[in-house]
Amino acid sequence: MAKVKMSKKSTSIDMTAMCDVAFLLLTFFILTATAKTPEPLPVETPNSTVQTKLPETGLVTITIGKSDGKNQVFFGMKDRDVRVGALEYMSEKYGVTFTDKQKAQFELVEEFGVPIEQLGSILDMKAADRAKVGVQSGIPLDSIGENKQQLQDWIQYARKANIDRGATKELDFAIKGDAKEEYPQIKQIMDILQNQKINNFNLVTGLRGKDY
Amino acid sequence: MAELNTGDGGGKKGGGKVRSKKSNSKVDLTAMVDLAFLLITFFMLTTSLSKPQSMDLGLPDKDEKVDTNIKVDQVRTMTIILGENNKIKWYHGLLESPEPNGKPTDATYGKDGIRKEILKRVKSIPIATGNPKKGMIVIIKPTKKSTYRNLVDILDEMAIANVPTYAIVNDITPEEMKLVDEMNK
Numbered sequence: 001m002a003k004v005k006m007s008k009k010s011t012s013i014d015m016t017a018m019c020d021v022a023f024l025l026l027t028f029f030i031l032t033a034t035a036k037t038p039e040p041l042p043v044e045t046p047n048s049t050v051q052t053k054l055p056e057t058g059l060v061t062i063t064i065g066k067s068d069g070k071n072q073v074f075f076g077m078k079d080r081d082v083r084v085g086a087l088e089y090m091s092e093k094y095g096v097t098f099t100d101k102q103k104a105q106f107e108l109v110e111e112f113g114v115p116i117e118q119l120g121s122i123l124d125m126k127a128a129d130r131a132k133v134g135v136q137s138g139i140p141l142d143s144i145g146e147n148k149q150q151l152q153d154w155i156q157y158a159r160k161a162n163i164d165r166g167a168t169k170e171l172d173f174a175i176k177g178d179a180k181e182e183y184p185q186i187k188q189i190m191d192i193l194q195n196q197k198i199n200n201f202n203l204v205t206g207l208r209g210k211d212y
Numbered sequence: 213m214a215e216l217n218t219g220d221g222g223g224k225k226g227g228g229k230v231r232s233k234k235s236n237s238k239v240d241l242t243a244m245v246d247l248a249f250l251l252i253t254f255f256m257l258t259t260s261l262s263k264p265q266s267m268d269l270g271l272p273d274k275d276e277k278v279d280t281n282i283k284v285d286q287v288r289t290m291t292i293i294l295g296e297n298n299k300i301k302w303y304h305g306l307l308e309s310p311e312p313n314g315k316p317t318d319a320t321y322g323k324d325g326i327r328k329e330i331l332k333r334v335k336s337i338p339i340a341t342g343n344p345k346k347g348m349i350v351i352i353k354p355t356k357k358s359t360y361r362n363l364v365d366i367l368d369e370m371a372i373a374n375v376p377t378y379a380i381v382n383d384i385t386p387e388e389m390k391l392v393d394e395m396n397k
Contacts, residue, residue, distance in 0.1 A: 015241035022248035029255030045264070046364040050371050054266045064360075174266060179361035183294075183354040186363065187382065190271065199273055202266035205364055 040131045041065045041074045041113060041138075046179040047208035054202060060158050060171050061204070062151075062189055063111065065178040071185050072138030075154050076111030082171070083107055085161025090116055090153060098123070113138045116150055141192065152192055159196075176204040267367060271380065284349060287311060288337055291351045292326065292366060293388060294358035295395050300326055300366075304333065307387055316391055321365045330373045347376035353384050355392055 043065040056078070063074040077083045087106050091098055094116045098106070102123040113136040114122050122130055129135065141151040155173075162171045173193055177186050193201060286305045293301040298321060304314025319326040330350070337348045350370060354363055363380075370378045384392070 012238075012240070015245055019241045019245050019248065022245055022252060025252050026248050026255065029252060029259060033255050033259045046361040048265065048267050048364055048368040048371070050265060050267045050368065052266055052268060054264055176264075177360040179359065179364075181360040182356065183358045183360065183363060184356050186360050187354075194271060197273070200268065200270045203269055203364060203367070205265050205267050205368075207265050208368075 039063075040111060040133065040136050041067060041072055042133065043176060043178040044180070045176060045204050045206050048203075048205040049208050050205065051207075052202075054174055054204065055172050058162070058167060058169055058171055059174060060155070061111065061174045061176055063113075063176045064181055064185055064189060066181065067133060067138075070138070071181070072113055072136075073141055073151055073189070074111050074113035074136070075139055075151065077158055079162075079165075080107050081165045082158055082161045083109070085164050086154060086157040089157035089160060090150075093153060093157075094150075096120065112136060115140050141188070149192070151189075152195070155192065155196060155198075172202060173198055174202040174204050267364065267371075269367065285341065285346070287340055288346060289349045289351060290314075290330070290333055291353060291388075293384070293392055294352065294354040294362045294366060295392050296355070296357035298359075298362060299395050301391050301395050302326065302329065307385075307391075318395060321362070321369075326366075327369055327373060330369060330375065334373050334375060350375050350378040352378060352380045353382070353388065354380065355384060 041063050043063055059078040060082075061076040061078075063076065065072060065074075077086065084103065084107055087098065087103065090096075096116050096119070098120055102120055105123040106119075108127070109123070109130075112119065112122065112130075115137075118137075122136060125135075139151045139154065141149055159171055175186065175189055177189075190201075193199075286309075290302060290304045291307075295301060300319045300321065301316055302319055303310050303316040305311035307316070310316070317329075319329065330348075334348050338344045338346065341347075352363075352366055352370075367378075
C-alpha cells in the first residue's frame with residue numbers, strides 16, 4: 001500500500017496588510033488620546049447611569065475632597081486664556097504679583113488648590129512635585145478669616161476672563177466631589193455658585209453598569 | 213520563523229557570471245503586529261475610560277423676592293429624606309396625613325429599594341390626577357449627615373425612573389427631623 005502523503009503547505013501568511021491596518025489604528029488612537037495629568041487631590045467620584053459627557057472647553061471644575069482629614073477645594077480651568085485672565089484679575093485684587101515665568105507656568109496648571117499668597121511658590125515648583133498629595137492645602141472659601149472667599153473671586157474672575165476673550169458661551173461649572181463627602185460641604189459650594197447666579201452645573205460621576 | 217536573508221553573494225567563483233542571489237524579501241511581521249495590537253488595545257481602553265461622565269443639575273434661582281410658597285397638590289408629592297449610613301426615609305403626601313400606602317417608611321438605595329416605590333408612583337400619579345402633565349413631584353431632603361454619594365444616587369434614581377419634577381430642598385421640619393433621628397438610631 002502506498003502511503004497517503006500530506007502535501008506540506010507553508011504556514012506563514014502575508015501579514016503586511018494586517019500590519020498596515022494595525023498601525024493606522026494605532027496612529028489614530030495615539031493622536032486622539034488626551035494625556036491624563038496627575039491630580040493633586042485624588043477623589044473617588046460617585047457613580048451614575050447618566051451618560052452625558054463633560055464639555056471639552058469652557059469648563060471650570062471645582063474639586064471637593066478630603067486630604068489629611070481636612071476638606072479641601074481645588075479649582076481648575078480648562079482654557080488657557082481663561083487661566084491667564086483670571087490670574088491677572090486675582091493678582092490685581094489681592095496685590096500679589098507674579099513674574100512672567102510664573103504666569104507662563106500657571107497657564108499649564110490644570111488644577112490648583114492654594115491661597116493666592118502661596119501660589120507663586122507653588123508655581124516655582126516642578127510639575128511633578130506640585131501634583132504630590134498634601135503639597136497644596138486647598139483654596140480658602142469661608143467668609144471669615146484673613147483671606148476670605150478666594151474661591152468666589154476665582155469663579156467670578158474666570159467668568160470675567162471668559163467674557164474678555166470674546167466667548168459667546170458662558171462658562172460651564174462642574175462639581176467633582178468625593179463620594180464620601182458629607183452633603184453640607186457640597187451644599188457650600190453650590191451656594192457659592194448660586195450666589196453668582198449659576199444655577200446650572202454638572203456633577204462629575206463615574207459610569208455605573210446598566211443593570212444597576 | 214524569521215527568515216531574514218543575509219546573503220552577501222559569496223564572492224566570485226572562478227570566471228563565471230556574477231549571479232546575484234535571489235534574496236528573500238519577506239520579513240516576518242508577526243511580532244510587529246502583536247505589538248501594534250497591544251498598543252491599540254491600550255490606547256482604546258484608556259481614551260474611552262478617561263472621559264468623565266457628568267450629570268446635569270439645575271437648581272432654582274435663589275432670588276429672595278420670588279414667593280416660594282407655591283401650593284402643590286399633596287397627591288403628587290413624594291418626599292425622600294436622605295439620612296445617615298445610606299438610609300432613606302420616604303413618605304407620600306403630607307406627613308400628618310399621608311396618602312394610602314404612603315406612610316413614612318425606611319428604604320435602601322438601588323433596584324430593590326426606593327426605585328420600586330418611585331416607579332410605582334410615577335405611573336399611578338398621572339392616572340390619579342387625571343392629567344398626564346401633572347405627574348409626580350419628588351422632594352429630596354438631604355440631611356447634614358448624608359453623603360454626596362447619596363445625593364448622586366437619588367438623582368440617578370430620578371433619571372432612571374423619569375420623574376418629571378424633582379427638587380432638592382434644604383429645610384427639614386422638626387417633625388421630619390424626629391423621623392430621621394428615629395431612623396438613625
